[in-house]
Amino acid sequence: MAVIEVKNVNVTYRVLMNKSGSLKELFRDALKGKARVVDYVALQDVSFSVDKGEVVAILGRNGAGKSTLLKVLAGVLPPTKGTSRVNGKIAPMIELGAGFHPEMTGSENVLFYSVLMGRDVKSVKQRTPAIGEWAGVTDHMDFPLRTFSSGMVARLAFATATDEQTEVLLVDEVLSVGDADFQEKSKARMHELINSGAAVVLVSHDMRAVLELATRAIWLENGHVKMIGNPEEVVAAYEAN
Numbered sequence: 731m732a733v734i735e736v737k738n739v740n741v742t743y744r745v746l747m748n749k750s751g752s753l754k755e756l757f758r759d760a761l762k763g764k765a766r767v768v769d770y771v772a773l774q775d776v777s778f779s780v781d782k783g784e785v786v787a788i789l790g791r792n793g794a795g796k797s798t799l800l801k802v803l804a805g806v807l808p809p810t811k812g813t814s815r816v817n818g819k820i821a822p823m824i825e826l827g828a829g830f831h832p833e834m835t836g837s838e839n840v841l842f843y844s845v846l847m848g849r850d851v852k853s854v855k856q857r858t859p860a861i862g863e864w865a866g867v868t869d870h871m872d873f874p875l876r877t878f879s880s881g882m883v884a885r886l887a888f889a890t891a892t893d894e895q896t897e898v899l900l901v902d903e904v905l906s907v908g909d910a911d912f913q914e915k916s917k918a919r920m921h922e923l924i925n926s927g928a929a930v931v932l933v934s935h936d937m938r939a940v941l942e943l944a945t946r947a948i949w950l951e952n953g954h955v956k957m958i959g960n961p962e963e964v965v966a967a968y969e970a971n
Contacts, residue, residue, distance in 0.1 A: 732779035732817075733898060733929035734803065739812035741773040741798055741953075772798045773809070774954040782897075785930040787940040787961060789968050790950035796933045799950070800824050800900050803931060818897025818929070821847065823888065823904045830883060836862060836871035840890050849894060857893060865889035866912070885912060892919050899923060899930045917942070937965050 745768050773795045780786050788796045801807035802814050804822040829846060830839040837858050844854040862871040865885040870878060878886070888904055904916070920943060924930060934940055940947060940961055947964035949957040957964050 733782050733784075734778075734780035734817075734931065735813075735815045736779065736799075736803070737777050737813045739773055739776045739799075739802060739809045739814055740771070741795075741802065741807065742810045743770045743772060744768075745770045771953050773802070774952075776812070776950075776953075776955055778948060778955070778958060780929045780931060782927050782929055783924060784946065785924055785932060785944045787944035787947045788931065788933045788950060789940065789947055789964065794950040795953040796950055797824065797902055798953075800902050800931065800933060803898075804900055816898055819848070820898045820900060821891045821894075821896040822900045823891050824900060824902045830875055830887065832876040833874055835874055836867060836878065836886055839875055840871075840886070843887070843890050844893075847891075861889045861893050862886070864893075864915075888916060892923060895923065895926050896928055899928050901930060902933045903935065937969065940965060 776795075776799065778786065788799060790796050798807065800822070801824065802809055803816060804820060804824060805816070806822075829843050831842065834842060840858050840861055841851065841854055845851060858871070859868070862868045865882070865888070867878070867882050867886055870882065875883060884904070892899075899920075901920075917939070920930070924943070930943070932940070932943060944961040946959065947961040948955055949964050949968050957967055
């Protein structure tokens with residue numbers, strides 16, 4: 731049975747067009763019923779499945795629908811049409827640190843995020859020092875997150891999200907977080923999760939990472955699947971385009 735199953739998914743946004751760029755004029759036109767509304771199709775008839783231990787890379791230019799697709803898989807954005815089913819616990823790494831609070835300490839944020847993910851509180855409390863050490867922020871764990879650099883926040887978020895084995899991992903451009911050493915640590919941890927059976931959907935502009943990690947690749951163009959198959963073949967076609 732597939733861990734992830736996407737069937738004929740469409741996502742359409744209703745957009746108010748504003749030629750002048752003036753919010754005042756847009757509001758005035760809306761009140762008069764003159765506002766022009768258009769449908770923007772972010773995803774169109776997207777279908778694929780991901781099995782246990784499989785890594786599917788999503789390729790595409792900016793605006794192709796990659797991040798929208800991850801949000802559908804994470805359950806934070808419902809499809810306008812079609813179905814998206816995920817069978818298992820999800821660890822979303824779509825916007826690292828998005829679930830963190832700037833006034834909480836590093837340790838408190840680890841616990842807060844982990845509770846949101848449904849993890850055991852006692853176990854997380856015991857693991858928090860190791861999470862901080864892995865992220866390289868041990869000396870800052872008792873300080874508010876607002877004192878962290880953006881890189882420190884991203885490293886702590888990655889360490890927290892990947893600290894426990896999960897059935898499904900959704901990754902959006904996070905393998906470029908930190909310096910070269912941390913990136914290698916991140917890839918090594920990804921390999922550990924994959925080897926333990928996690929199903930991974932990976933969005934990345936780093937074709938080397940795609941070729942290293944992916945077992946299959948999907949090329950999105952203007953919201954629809956242009957090509958799906960062997961990573962080497964899909965990457966070659968994508969780069970030649």
